[in-house]
Amino acid sequence: MYRIIHKEILSESVKLFIVEAPVVARKARAGQFVIVRNDEYGERIPLTIADYDSEAGTITLIFQEVGKSTMQMGTFEVGDSYENIAGPLGHATEIENYGKVVMVGGGVGIAPIFPITRALKQAGNQVISIIGARSKELLFWEGRMQEYSDELIVCTDDGSAGRKALVTEPLKEVLEANRDAAKVWAIGPAIMMKFTCLTTKPFNVPTIVSLNTVMVDGTGMCGGCRVAMEGGARFVCVDGPEFDGHIVDWDILLERMSFYRSEEQLATKQWLDHQCKLDKAAEAAE
Amino acid sequence: MPQKKINPTRTPMPEQPAKERIRNFNEVTHGYSEEMAVNEAIRCLQCARPTCIQGCPVNIDIPRFLAHVANQEFQDAIDVIKKTNCLPAITGRVCPQENQCEGVCVLAKKYEPVAIGRVERFVADWEAEHGKPAAVNPAKPSGKKAAVIGAGPAGLTAAADLAKKGHQVTVFEALHKAGGVLSYGIPDFRLPTDVVRREVDYVTSLGVEIKKDFVVGMAATIDELLEEYDAIFIGTGAGLPWFLGLPGENLGGVYSANEYLTRSNLMKAYLFPKYDTPIAIGERVITIGGGNTAMDAARTALRLGARDSIIVYRRSKAEMPARAEEVEHAGQEGVQFHFLTSPVAYHGQKGRVQSLECIKNELGEPDASGRRRPVPVEGSNFQIEADVIIVAIGQSPSPIIAKTTQIDTGKGGILLVDKETMKTSKKGVFAGGDIITGGATVILAMGQAKIAAAAMDEYLRTGIWEKAEEADTESA
Numbered sequence A: 001m002y003r004i005i006h007k008e009i010l011s012e013s014v015k016l017f018i019v020e021a022p023v024v025a026r027k028a029r030a031g032q033f034v035i036v037r038n039d040e041y042g043e044r045i046p047l048t049i050a051d052y053d054s055e056a057g058t059i060t061l062i063f064q065e066v067g068k069s070t071m072q073m074g075t076f077e078v079g080d081s082y083e084n085i086a087g088p089l090g091h092a093t094e095i096e097n098y099g100k101v102v103m104v105g106g107g108v109g110i111a112p113i114f115p116i117t118r119a120l121k122q123a124g125n126q127v128i129s130i131i132g133a134r135s136k137e138l139l140f141w142e143g144r145m146q147e148y149s150d151e152l153i154v155c156t157d158d159g160s161a162g163r164k165a166l167v168t169e170p171l172k173e174v175l176e177a178n179r180d181a182a183k184v185w186a187i188g189p190a191i192m193m194k195f196t197c198l199t200t201k202p203f204n205v206p207t208i209v210s211l212n213t214v215m216v217d218g219t220g221m222c223g224g225c226r227v228a229m230e231g232g233a234r235f236v237c238v239d240g241p242e243f244d245g246h247i248v249d250w251d252i253l254l255e256r257m258s259f260y261r262s263e264e265q266l267a268t269k270q271w272l273d274h275q276c277k278l279d280k281a282a283e284a285a286e
Numbered sequence B: 001m002p003q004k005k006i007n008p009t010r011t012p013m014p015e016q017p018a019k020e021r022i023r024n025f026n027e028v029t030h031g032y033s034e035e036m037a038v039n040e041a042i043r044c045l046q047c048a049r050p051t052c053i054q055g056c057p058v059n060i061d062i063p064r065f066l067a068h069v070a071n072q073e074f075q076d077a078i079d080v081i082k083k084t085n086c087l088p089a090i091t092g093r094v095c096p097q098e099n100q101c102e103g104v105c106v107l108a109k110k111y112e113p114v115a116i117g118r119v120e121r122f123v124a125d126w127e128a129e130h131g132k133p134a135a136v137n138p139a140k141p142s143g144k145k146a147a148v149i150g151a152g153p154a155g156l157t158a159a160a161d162l163a164k165k166g167h168q169v170t171v172f173e174a175l176h177k178a179g180g181v182l183s184y185g186i187p188d189f190r191l192p193t194d195v196v197r198r199e200v201d202y203v204t205s206l207g208v209e210i211k212k213d214f215v216v217g218m219a220a221t222i223d224e225l226l227e228e229y230d231a232i233f234i235g236t237g238a239g240l241p242w243f244l245g246l247p248g249e250n251l252g253g254v255y256s257a258n259e260y261l262t263r264s265n266l267m268k269a270y271l272f273p274k275y276d277t278p279i280a281i282g283e284r285v286i287t288i289g290g291g292n293t294a295m296d297a298a299r300t301a302l303r304l305g306a307r308d309s310i311i312v313y314r315r316s317k318a319e320m321p322a323r324a325e326e327v328e329h330a331g332q333e334g335v336q337f338h339f340l341t342s343p344v345a346y347h348g349q350k351g352r353v354q355s356l357e358c359i360k361n362e363l364g365e366p367d368a369s370g371r372r373r374p375v376p377v378e379g380s381n382f383q384i385e386a387d388v389i390i391v392a393i394g395q396s397p398s399p400i401i402a403k404t405t406q407i408d409t410g411k412g413g414i415l416l417v418d419k420e421t422m423k424t425s426k427k428g429v430f431a432g433g434d435i436i437t438g439g440a441t442v443i444l445a446m447g448q449a450k451i452a453a454a455a456m457d458e459y460l461r462t463g464i465w466e467k468a469e470e471a472d473t474e475s476a
């Protein structure tokens, strides 16, 4: 069983779990992910391995509550278990001393960008980081990012914390001021990664993104995670999840990700109705 | 032998009427009653030189088990079958019998062949209900440890045989459920979940441990497993789906058959939203391909609620590789067939597929497979409207293992083995099933696993890896 041993609330809709998963923890590296299933009715959903402790046999998962599965996950408490966790999956980030790198994390994407930032800093890179979220309530880990960054820029869409801007704005300035930047990493909502790539393109800086397509098995068996890019379609789970963002066909990716919207809304609604009933029952019992 | 009058036609299989069954995922066929099984078994001529045995890849003594059935000695019948086939409830249901045992039954020359598969299934199901629990004679523990990668028919068969020989066996399975294609690919209406579970339970009852959620190559490599296990069997199947590479293939609503069937079978999307995994329920669904996978997808679409389910196949009906029974069942259920038709492009709007553009073919000269090659007729393009399109044109071995270990591979990524022992190029490592052939059949996978398990047992007992030594002398 994959027992939750620690729970933390990072922001309004983002939660952190430390989970027992010794098989995964033994081999995990920055940039890889797991497939989890909440219970026997659950779907298989991918989550990045935000951190790991091979000795303790645990991994850290950070997720944003966006629909049925992640909302249900949010109700799990310490001592509860996931039905399944498989991994580590996907390629690990290629950590090297590139010189100067720029890290961009948006929303829940701050979680997966952190271990990569740390590894790159430890490998000797000069690190400039930009993290952003819609508002202050959705921001987390400024401290951790600060610790492994030579420079950290925080921004929010509404200006409730840091600078009032989308991450692409400071990114452009950073690239103008740092013509020697060797590589950019961007992780966050697909739309943010798309615009990050559009921003870095004129500067000709290689830009690595971590794609979050819909997945089923996570082992290359279904092709549901495929993305169109220069040179043909690729499977995110086995060929990625990191890719050169400049060759990704973002429009097709965004369309594929919204394919199950009406089903997702139905599942979420049923879940919320069900929770609501449970809450009422609990109230009545009190 | 006294002359007897033979019934020229086989005992019909009771089944759900097509109209009813397309509204549920229950098994299409009900199976023979005792009386039907006996009636069918007595049709066997008990040939002196039974051709049927050669037709069966695991050489079941078919006339013997049929004779026992004819005498209502069902336990004896199952004992005969189980000598060489540990999953008869499955093979009886899914073997392409018309190309195997039944295809070469002498009766087939004049009449309908004995329905060997149906009787085999009856006997297996009878055992599940009435049989004495399989006498497991625990062999003396050998003190050796074997790892089996993949819990499909190949892996389960190898694991069972190795456990029976007294070895300690651990199966590593990537998914959250054992069974391989039997669990994620073949739908419940053709192979009920319970039948697969029964067989998996049998394997674990032999002391085999199944570790799920374990992707070999990622969670541990073959080399790392070799540090802990004395021998390894790789039965990871052919799970990598092929696409056509045509324009528009990444539109929403275009699925690989693997994804479509996995969502429906393994993840139970047909019970959404009780189960969390969604699936697109098309009004008009096209499936591209002519094999079992294509039939399964097209028939699943109807059960999910599609109004029209259409198969597009580039050759003609005679060349379809699917089991004859599945093609017939699909037709009864209202699946429409477009033969001699090849897709050329997918069209859609706002990221959703709306139609498939096709071209008509003529049959040309025979190709490498001996089947007449489809040749496109220029200018014959036409469109078929559809909101879901399923690509079921085949699959090849998943590359994860070959990529993470030094092992010889052949065309299309199959693992190369010595066919007599199923030894790979790597010492201590054997392989069988779809991973060495590309997509084939359940019974072939099992047959290869049995050969491998026997050779593994010998290797585990003696520690001699002859093949490598031979190879050395050859290359010397």
Ligand SMILES: Cc1cc2nc3c(=O)[nH]c(=O)nc-3n(C[C@H](O)[C@H](O)[C@H](O)COP(=O)(O)OP(=O)(O)OC[C@H]3O[C@@H](n4cnc5c(N)ncnc54)[C@H](O)[C@@H]3O)c2cc1C
Pocket: A033, A043, A044, A045, A046, A047, A048, A049, A062, A063, A064, A065, A066, A067, A068, A069, A070, A071, A108, A111, A112, A211, A212, A213, A214, A215, A216, A241, A257, A258, A264, A265, A268
């Ligand atoms: C490699 C990878 C790593 C990821 N890491 C994280 C992470 O660390 N933290 C995190 O919060 N999220 C992560 N995601 C996204 C996460 O998997 C989805 O948010 C989650 O599946 C949503 O499920 P839901 O039922 O709660 O929402 P739903 O209502 O099902 O969907 C809401 C949104 O999530 C997306 N989504 C739905 N199903 C899937 C699926 N099976 N796989 C991927 N996306 C899906 C949809 O595009 C939709 O827009 C990652 C995705 C990938 C591919």
Ligand SMILES: Cc1cc2nc3c(=O)[nH]c(=O)nc-3n(C[C@H](O)[C@H](O)[C@H](O)COP(=O)(O)OP(=O)(O)OC[C@H]3O[C@@H](n4cnc5c(N)ncnc54)[C@H](O)[C@@H]3O)c2cc1C
Pocket: B094, B095, B096, B149, B150, B151, B152, B153, B154, B155, B172, B173, B174, B175, B178, B179, B180, B181, B182, B185, B186, B214, B215, B216, B217, B235, B236, B237, B238, B239, B261, B292, B293, B294, B296, B323, B398, B400, B401, B432, B433, B434, B435, B439, B440, B441, B442, B443, B445
């Ligand atoms: C839809 C469909 C219908 C079919 N219908 C028929 C039919 O009617 N009759 C018939 O005879 N044949 C049929 N076949 C073919 C038959 O199912 C296969 O030939 C057979 O299942 C092969 O068995 P296998 O054990 O080699 O592989 P599989 O059944 O593919 O099992 C392989 C297992 O290995 C696991 N695995 C893969 N990689 C790893 C890894 N790295 N680590 C751990 N585990 C791993 C997989 O998850 C899977 O469980 C059908 C196939 C499909 C797809």
Ligand code: SF4
Pocket: B055, B056, B057, B058, B059, B060, B062, B085, B091, B092, B095, B097, B100, B101, B102, B116, B117, B120, B443
């Ligand atoms: S295992 Fe398959 S081929 Fe052999 S007798 Fe049974 S149905 Fe026929």
Ligand code: SF4
Pocket: B043, B044, B045, B046, B047, B050, B051, B052, B053, B062, B063, B104, B105, B106, B107, B114, B116
């Ligand atoms: S070939 Fe046909 S008739 Fe002859 S023994 Fe086999 S099943 Fe019976």
Ligand code: FES
Pocket: A214, A215, A216, A217, A218, A219, A220, A221, A222, A223, A224, A225, A226, A235, A236, A237, A238
């Ligand atoms: S998730 Fe199925 S192939 Fe990538």
